[in-house]
Amino acid sequence: MIGRKQELALLEKLYNSPSFQFLIMYGRRRVGKTTILQKFAQSHDCIFFPAQEKNDVLNLEDFSQTVQEHYTGDYLAPFPNWEKALAFIEKQSRNDKRTVLIIDEFPFLASQNPSIKSIFQHAIDHSWQNKNIFLILCGSSVSFMINEVMGYKSPLYGRITAHLEVKPFDYLESAEFFPNYSQEEKLLAYGILGGIPRYLKAFNPAQDITTNIAEHILSENAYLHDEPQLLLRMELREPGIYNSILEAIANGANKISTIADRIHEDRSKCTKYLQVLQNIRLVKKIIPCGQPKTSKKGIYVIADHYYRFWYRYTFSQKKLLLSLRRRKSRPRNHGRHI
Template identity: 40%
Template sequence: MVFVGRKNELASLEAQYNSNRFELAIVYGRRRVGKTYLLNHFLAAHEGAYMVGLESGASNNLEALSQAVYRATGMVKTGQLQSTLPAFSTISAALTHLFEYSLNHRVVFIIDEYPYLAESIPSVSSELQALVDAYKDRSQLMLILCGSSMSFMENQVLGHKSPLYGRRTAQYKIKPFTYIEAHQMVPHLSYEDSAIAFGLTGGVAEYLSYFRDGDSLDESIISLFFTPTGRLVDEPSSLLKQELREPRQYNAILSAIAKGASRNNEIATKVDMTTGALNNYLKSLIDLQIIEKIHPVGSTSNKSIYAIKDFMYTFWYRFVEPNQGAIENFNGNLVYTQYVKPMLSHFMGPVFETMAEQYVQARIHCGTVPFLPQEMGHWWGTDSRTRQQVEIDLVALADIQKDPNAGPVRHLLVGECKWKNNPIGLDVLVSLKDKARVLHGEPYYWLFSKRGFGFIEDNERVELIDLPMMYEI
């Protein structure tokens, strides 16, 4: 299978490797996002070993660690997973052996699922800390600790309460693929279908790898989400069970948000909780990056709302969970064609806005934007002239001061995103220009359309961007 994306991460890992000094890299990110795949790809080009922390007792973990130390230190051939050598007597003995070896050898050592190892042998972080402190100036070890329990990695490995705090030399938060990378995972799909696959999977590598070459988009969606044995039919709820203690409450909260509740009190009413109690749950969901708290771009007002960040959860709570009975007992095919397919365009609205944001990021990267935005996102508020509610899909802004004697000038890039089956007309541009007046600045207007445009515009302040342009950047 082709290796997609992760150019920056690989370049930084390579740079760390080339330092020839002690390095401690922390790699973390949501489940199934591609951490292990990245690390194995990196390790394939270097001397070293990889182990996985086990959700099991201390002796099994010590055995796994010992075998990996034997491989890393050349006592067992790479590729040979198990040796007849007995496990080290303690974790400290195993790790000391590794650090001693690293005094004369550049060696990579990866501990995946580090939280499991640390749960089963709680002293491991302080053992590591002591060894790092004793050897770091002479060792050539490149140690990589990886985990998907975000709260554990963020609080207990990176956080100030961890014995390892301050010892890391780099940290990598592995993110889901962008829509462009997602397309490389499903090159057999058209741009339009690939964008839908990006939305349904939230850009998560493993889920994208389930879309089989010979299957159409509809066939893949039905077999993954709408058949009782489908690989994604239960995925979000089983992830919640792994990460959180009271999955039922979280299920109810996510379901309420996926179906449109966005303000704290609205969600609280839907799930029958006080807003105080709800806040703790919302915080955990933000930590897990399943939801996010957003406010209108450029605004300091407290108009924040909660939104699902991971589109796979939106899709699942809106279309799969409510139909689980029918999928189990009747025909998932019909559920999809009757209830889901007609609503896909609606589901794609916010996905397309995220794609537009990623497109602007890509243009920033290429240096082909009219100005460098300081902030970017969605905007909503009231137009004081008309007292009407206004929403703008995409706003990027920068306050730029060119003259020290005058105030800064607000530069704006305002975007409207239409996932519609017809080319969009001039009326969309006219209405965007009207809405943008509420932001008081100098706007550039970028229109994004799935099916192109029914007009031509020759104006340096306007860009008309269709799907092929978004993919062929």
Template identity: 40%
Template sequence: MFVGRRKELESLETAYQKGSFQFAVVYGRRRVGKTSLLRVFTQGKPHVIFFTGQQTVASENLALLSREILGDSAAGAAFPSIQVALESVFEHAKTEQIVLIIDEYPYLAESDPGVSSCLQTLIDRHKDTSKLFLVLCGSSMSFMEHQVLGHQSPLYGRRTMQLRIDPFTIFDVALMLPDAPIERVIELYSVVGGMPLYLSQLDGARSTQWNLEHALLRQDAFLYAEPQNYLLQEVRSPAIYNAVITAIANGYVRSKEIADVTHLATPQVARLLDALIELRIVERVTPVVKATKRQVIYRICDNLFRFWYRFVPQYAGTIEEGLGAAVAARIAKHDLSTFVGPAFEEVCRQWLMRQVVESELDVLPKAIGSWWGTNPNTRRQEEIDVVLEDADGELIVGECKWRNEPADVDVLETLMRRGTLLGRPIQRYYLFSKGGFTEACREKAAQVNDTRLIDLEQLL
């Protein structure tokens, strides 16, 4: 089932309708749905060449590319080189519009390191006369950002558009899980995130506990092995990356803490963290306002990795004994509510940004995230779950409560008190609550201008 990606499809279609030479770079993490997007884009178009690079030698990639260009009727025929094959497509596109998609371009470039220079020459020679719609697509974030889009690449400056395909937000997750009630949508999102392939492994009509048991906590489940397999594909020494991710999952969120617990040198930890950030597994986080150097922390931003490293290592032996159902029951009963909390905060931030995009909230965001710091009066650490800073420096702040009980007036009062710690004008307060709100909380909100109470029904 293909859902979402409306903006990406519109961008590709708008470029295609120009009828002139176009060079699109499409990239994003594995499993994020790049190939599905391009398949949908090419549906109904008369002249499409869709080639997928293989992790093999150049001669095999040449044979496969030749087959895609020449068609099945020319079985066994092949161009003498990849350059000649590509030259033929550029020449043919002088008389009719052709879409040439090279998926997994890093594999092709690895087998034939000169292919980027070849494309540079062909683009420079033919861009004014060719109607070719060229798409280079890849999952290696580092390669695509540095070797295709980067200034050191022969292709630098040739692209006419680029699309970074990100995981789904909670709104598209809900479309992929149409049979799930809102609470379950958020729970499942907190467990696997917004990767379409991961979501396709779930059954929204079944309970979260059932999905934990059958989709994640079985040795034969695709998602059970996915984090480890992903690292094996993307990095050369998975063991040390494992150590860093495990440290963060266990609450060691500062660079020095990670170095101490992993017994790795601080410069090496910095390089590993940079690589994990590039892979979109880890993110570097600071408070939205009034941040200091000492407040830099790292957290796992991929929800499947966050779930896996939080639970699987400690229960691996039990799962391998076939007791995944018991593990799922324990997690659902004792840990799930706390685990969902941080993901719920992200859901609320996504909702706030959607309000801006849909003109329901008239602000120009400069940054959105959270805030934490020391209360100078009490010397205690305090935090605010949602902080949006607008272009004028004013703030919108919010508190997120993932619990069954209605949020009471004290929660709203605490948010208002903490807002004063930021030293900026507060435009609006938001209180997000899974369990709704007490009457006292509603009365207090009605008395304070620019205060909004948002329950799950309003979120999705």
């Protein structure tokens, strides 16, 4: 496994603690949160539940099956409610053995059952805080995890013992995906893909940069071809406006006024949408040293390398790429037949 030593070290530290521990783990999609949790779970006896975009009843059924099979090897019937499910885990916990409960994509549960946070809060306050339990709630919705789970208005506020934001790889870690590349090629790959593991894995390390771009970005069937748009549709309600803002920034518009003029939208509206893009870690605001956060001298840049590349060279050139693709697919005229 490349990198993630600090993240795994924190998980081990919390696991080895003699007291109840509650970790909130979050980070943008594709950054490798699930991979870290799976790696940790390989060396420990964990209840690992990946929540899905289902209704509350079906998620409770899946959770019941995961928990019961973990402890007994069999699945009898779903728990009548979440309170009973958590109470069962509490009864199964032992002082001489760490109980680890990992819930991946916790926002999927909370969106269907807003009371789930209060249910966990009640379990922690009345029993879990005195048990040998390590609870991990993980999510890709950064704003939800920060505001709705860790925020002071959340029922879980004050119960969390640690939090971890999983960030993209830096250059040195990203370069490990391409051991046979020259230093220049490694730098180019990082400039295009950034430090998102899923994107780095999409390139073939046995192919050169040009071939990788042609086959794994420009090809219509490639994973990376429309990845930015697919992710925006998953995360946001109005991808059209967000697309316009990201394209404007990628092509040099980096202030509210120039972005608004470029996409023909009101400045106050652009400010609101830019804040959302910052919350999901796709855009960041850079402020000159010594200036306050509210300074009008700040500029906006696309934080993700691949999004910057894609909106600059792929999204902005869709018509040209489509034209070239059609021209390539036309049968060649080899002259008249006699």
